[in-house]
Amino acid sequence: MAANGQIKIFTLKIDGKDVSARSDQTVLQVCRENEFFIPTLCHLEGLSNIGACRLCMVEVAGQRKLLPACTTMVSEAMEVTTTNDKLAHYRKMTLELIFSERNHTCSVCVSNNHCELQFLSQKLGINHIRVPYRFPKFAVDASHPYFILDHNRCILCTRCVRVCDEIEGAHVWDVSGRGIQAKVITELNQPWGSADTCTQCGKCVNVCPVGALSEKGRSVAENTKRSGFLPYLTARRKEKI
Amino acid sequence: MPAYPVKVQPPTEDKRWGLVMATMKRHGYQSNAMIETLHTVQESFGFLDDDSLRFVSKALNVPLSKVYGVATFYHFFTLKPQGKHTCVICMGTACYVKGAGELMETIAKKYNVHPGETTDDGNLSLVTARCIGACGLAPAGVFDGEVNGKLTVADTLTKLTKWE
Numbered sequence: 001m002a003a004n005g006q007i008k009i010f011t012l013k014i015d016g017k018d019v020s021a022r023s024d025q026t027v028l029q030v031c032r033e034n035e036f037f038i039p040t041l042c043h044l045e046g047l048s049n050i051g052a053c054r055l056c057m058v059e060v061a062g063q064r065k066l067l068p069a070c071t072t073m074v075s076e077a078m079e080v081t082t083t084n085d086k087l088a089h090y091r092k093m094t095l096e097l098i099f100s101e102r103n104h105t106c107s108v109c110v111s112n113n114h115c116e117l118q119f120l121s122q123k124l125g126i127n128h129i130r131v132p133y134r135f136p137k138f139a140v141d142a143s144h145p146y147f148i149l150d151h152n153r154c155i156l157c158t159r160c161v162r163v164c165d166e167i168e169g170a171h172v173w174d175v176s177g178r179g180i181q182a183k184v185i186t187e188l189n190q191p192w193g194s195a196d197t198c199t200q201c202g203k204c205v206n207v208c209p210v211g212a213l214s215e216k217g218r219s220v221a222e223n224t225k226r227s228g229f230l231p232y233l234t235a236r237r238k239e240k241i
Numbered sequence: 242m243p244a245y246p247v248k249v250q251p252p253t254e255d256k257r258w259g260l261v262m263a264t265m266k267r268h269g270y271q272s273n274a275m276i277e278t279l280h281t282v283q284e285s286f287g288f289l290d291d292d293s294l295r296f297v298s299k300a301l302n303v304p305l306s307k308v309y310g311v312a313t314f315y316h317f318f319t320l321k322p323q324g325k326h327t328c329v330i331c332m333g334t335a336c337y338v339k340g341a342g343e344l345m346e347t348i349a350k351k352y353n354v355h356p357g358e359t360t361d362d363g364n365l366s367l368v369t370a371r372c373i374g375a376c377g378l379a380p381a382g383v384f385d386g387e388v389n390g391k392l393t394v395a396d397t398l399t400k401l402t403k404w405e
């Protein structure tokens with residue numbers, strides 16, 4: 001964005017095609033608008049971008065490093081490459097690492113057939129994992145009256161943390177520990193059912209891309225997620241301020 | 242927004258809460274003083290328990306999960322009381338190459354304690370460090386604040402036996 005706050009129109013090249021974009025847009029937004037496919041897991045329309053999943057990496061001419069499309073703002077005459085062998089290799093490796101980190105077993109998962117991780121793996125052609133699985137031992141928290149938290153399926157995208165903080169305003173969720181010990185927690189790492197600040201709104205469940213958060217008493221086929229209301233809510237919240 | 246400073250009473254009558262209150266006051270009860278406040282709690286009490294985390298969260302108007310997240314992210318903070326003696330083994334690259342891993346394993350096995358934890362009798366805390374800046378003395382360790390270099394397994398065990 002320009003220093004005086006005015007929005008400019010930039011022209012940039014994505015995969016050799018000329019496109020125009022507003023200066024307040026991210027590379028990811030422009031790519032999606034122009035129907036270039038970029039896989040994402042942590043990005044969700046209506047939430048802030050943190051560039052955590054590393055799946056939206058793109059090549060920008062003149063930059064040595066790959067850049068995450070969701071947190072890179074567009075600039076004039078930018079040349080972006082969204083698909084090539086190097087990017088495909090990195091994206092596949094990232095997905096494989098996500099699979100190896102926790103216990104992702106699609107056949108017995110509540111999100112089977114409506115899971116973003118599963119969908120992306122099929123789309124990117126993952127057929128085996130080249131790194132050893134870690135098989136960590138994680139408990140399942142079913143203390144909440146309506147929802148279930150299963151750390152075994154969590155990919156630490158922190159969508160639940162952000163939706164609870166940014167949209168619901170409760171900040172029940174956060175990430176404890178660091179590195180391989182990191183996991184999502186409610187309040188003081190206590191059972192979800194005992195968290196007084198939880199409003200039981202279910203937004204975290206609806207934004208979870210995998211089977212880590214699910215609704216109780218629903219069959220696998222019924223455990224669908226819907227997050228289309230988020231941009232609407234964000235706009236309404238802005239209106240109020 | 243509540244008017245600041247919010248009157249939140251410390252969980253106990255303990256005089257050390259005065260120090261914690263002073264830190265919060267010095268920063269005008271701003272929520273960004275959380276780390277500074279946790280530092281004071283850690284230094285005055287030796288560890289952070291649930292009550293103190295709840296108190297800091299309430300007094301500074303910071304979500305509980307955020308306080309817990311910060312307290313578990315930084316190695317400086319501990320959620321359990323430290324042991325009577327502390328043994329830090331440097332796991333920096335130089336020390337690791339010179340056998341810090343083996344040292345750690347031997348201690349962990351002998352005292353039945355995982356790195357970052359305290360023995361059941363509360364006598365010994367085994368801590369790892371990411372380079373203590375004494376690479377020339379690798380492998381190095383800190384025993385109750387005293388730095389020792391070029392450690393062998395035998396040296397280390399002799400030192401620890403004295404504490405038993």
